[in-house]
Amino acid sequence: MSSDDSYPHSKNNHHRPENWINRIGHIIKGDPADKEDLAEIITDAGEREIIDEDTEDMLKGVFEISELRVRDIMIPRSQMVTISAEYSIDRAASEIIKSGHSRYPVIHEDKDHIEGILLAKDLLKFVVNQDKNAKLTDIIRPAVVVPESKHVDRLLKEFQQCRYHMAIVVDEYGGVSGLVTIEDILELIVGEIEDEYDNDDDEQDEIVQVNDNTYHIASLTSIENFNRKFNTSYTDDEYDTIGGMVMHAIGHLPVKGETVHIDNFEFKILSTVRHSTSLLQLTIHPEEEI
Numbered sequence: 001m002s003s004d005d006s007y008p009h010s011k012n013n014h015h016r017p018e019n020w021i022n023r024i025g026h027i028i029k030g031d032p033a034d035k036e037d038l039a040e041i042i043t044d045a046g047e048r049e050i051i052d053e054d055t056e057d058m059l060k061g062v063f064e065i066s067e068l069r070v071r072d073i074m075i076p077r078s079q080m081v082t083i084s085a086e087y088s089i090d091r092a093a094s095e096i097i098k099s100g101h102s103r104y105p106v107i108h109e110d111k112d113h114i115e116g117i118l119l120a121k122d123l124l125k126f127v128v129n130q131d132k133n134a135k136l137t138d139i140i141r142p143a144v145v146v147p148e149s150k151h152v153d154r155l156l157k158e159f160q161q162c163r164y165h166m167a168i169v170v171d172e173y174g175g176v177s178g179l180v181t182i183e184d185i186l187e188l189i190v191g192e193i194e195d196e197y198d199n200d201d202d203e204q205d206e207i208v209q210v211n212d213n214t215y216h217i218a219s220l221t222s223i224e225n226f227n228r229k230f231n232t233s234y235t236d237d238e239y240d241t242i243g244g245m246v247m248h249a250i251g252h253l254p255v256k257g258e259t260v261h262i263d264n265f266e267f268k269i270l271s272t273v274r275h276s277t278s279l280l281q282l283t284i285h286p287e288e289e290i
Contacts, residue, residue, distance in 0.1 A: 062189055064188055065152040065153045065156065065185060065188050065189065066151070066152075066153045068151070068152040068188070069148065069149050069150060069151055069152065070146055070147070070148055070149070070150045070151075070152060070155060070167075070169055070180050071148035071149070071169070071177070071178075071256075071271075072152070072256065072271055072272065073152060073180060073184050073185065073188065073271065073278075074148070074169045074177070074178035074179060074180045074184070074271070075178050075179050075180065075181075075184070076177070076178045076216060076270060076271075076279060077111055077176055077177055077178050078208055078210055078216050079178075079208055079216060080105060080111060080176075080178065080179055081099050081101060081104060082104060082105045082106070082107045082111060083095055083096075083104045083105075083106050083107070083118055083136070084106070084107060084108075085106050085107065085108045085115045085136055085137055085140075086108075087136060088132075089123065089126050089127060089131065089132065089134055089136070090127075092118065092123060092136055093123060093127045096120050096123065101120070102119065102120045102121070103117055103118070103119055103120070103165065103166045103181075104117065104118045104120075105117060105118075105143065105166075105168060105179060106118050106136055106137075106140050111176050112175055112176050114143045114145075114168050114176060115136075115137060115140060115143075116137070116140030116141055116142055116143050117140060117141050117142070117143050117144075117166055118136060118139060118140050118141075119141065122139050122140075122141070123139060126139065143167075143168050144162075144164055144166070144167040144168065145167065145168045145169075145170055146167045146168070146169055146170075146180070147169070147170060147171075147172070148169055148170070148171055148172070148177055149172075152185055152188070155167065155180070155185065156182070156185045159182045159185070165181055165182045165183075166179060166180070166181045166182075167179065167180050167181075206218045206220070206221040206225060207221060207225070207226075207229055210281075213283060213284045213285075214281065214282065214283050214284075215281070215282040215284075216270070216279060216280070216281055216282075217242060217279070217280045217281075217282050218243075218278075218279060218280075219241060219242060219243025219246070219278055219279065219280055220241050220243060221241060221242045221243075222236070222240060222241055222242075223235070223236040223239070223240060223241065223242060223245065224236065226242045230265075230284075232263075242280065243278075243280065245262070246260060246262070246267045246269075246280060249262050249267075254269050254272050255269065255272070256269055256270070256271060256272055257269060264284060264285045264286065264287050265282055265283070265284060265285075266282070266283040266284075266285060267280050267281070267282055268280065268281040268282075268283070269281075
């Protein structure tokens with residue numbers, strides 16, 4: 001009898017209501033030596049069709065978040081959509097309608113001074129009742145603050161236990177460097193969730209200008225949109241996105257902080273997800289500097 005008999009993937013087994021947890025139990029004979037060993041077992045199970053591709057990706061995603069820190073997945077400061085504590089109820093409602101998010105950091109003066117978190121649903125009753133005297137500072141909820149260095153799996157557990165969905169991320173000096181949501185973590189496990197900060201149809205969300213010659217660019221920005229924005233003519237024959245073009249230029253798995261020059265463009269990798277670039281910083285140099 002071949003060794004394949006230990007893997008229950010015969011035609012008869014397809015008719016049994018066996019979930020993936022039970023099926024993975026059939027795979028493991030003895031204790032895996034380490035994470036790499038277990039990852040190989042899961043990959044083998046996927047190749048043998050004992051588990052489907054989505055389940056395999058989810059299991060690998062669980063492993064991945066244990067290796068990541070919050071700085072690797074956060075929404076950077078430059079892309080945070082905030083509401084001023086000085087806004088009236090009507091102005092805050094207009095901002096919410098325009099941006100379409102459900103949670104907003106409320107700031108005083110600048111993004112380093114977070115007053116709290118405003119939930120769109122909390123504001124709704126004041127809008128309906130036309131309460132002109134209400135202040136945002138009376139409506140907001142306390143902001144949860146986490147360090148950049150916090151492990152993602154630990155933060156997920158805190159999100160679940162404390163039942164909050166957003167945290168403000170600070171650097172070692174206490175300055176606000178970004179924010180992170182439970183959605184950002186879940187996407188590492190289950191794949192992309194189309195909601196809030198994801199808007200593939202809005203080119204402006206893909207490319208954010210920081211100053212005169214610096215931009216933050218989502219890696220999934222299409223080559224076509226990049227060409228349109230920067231008046232370039234890069235081809236999309238080999239890769240469809242700017243992240244793909246940068247990875248091709250680097251020539252290996254990307255590392256956060258790594259830079260590469262393409263013509264007069266300097267690309268710096270700000271964050272990575274699943275061994276791929278997630279967010280890039282673009283600095284445009286005069287032609288003679290390159």
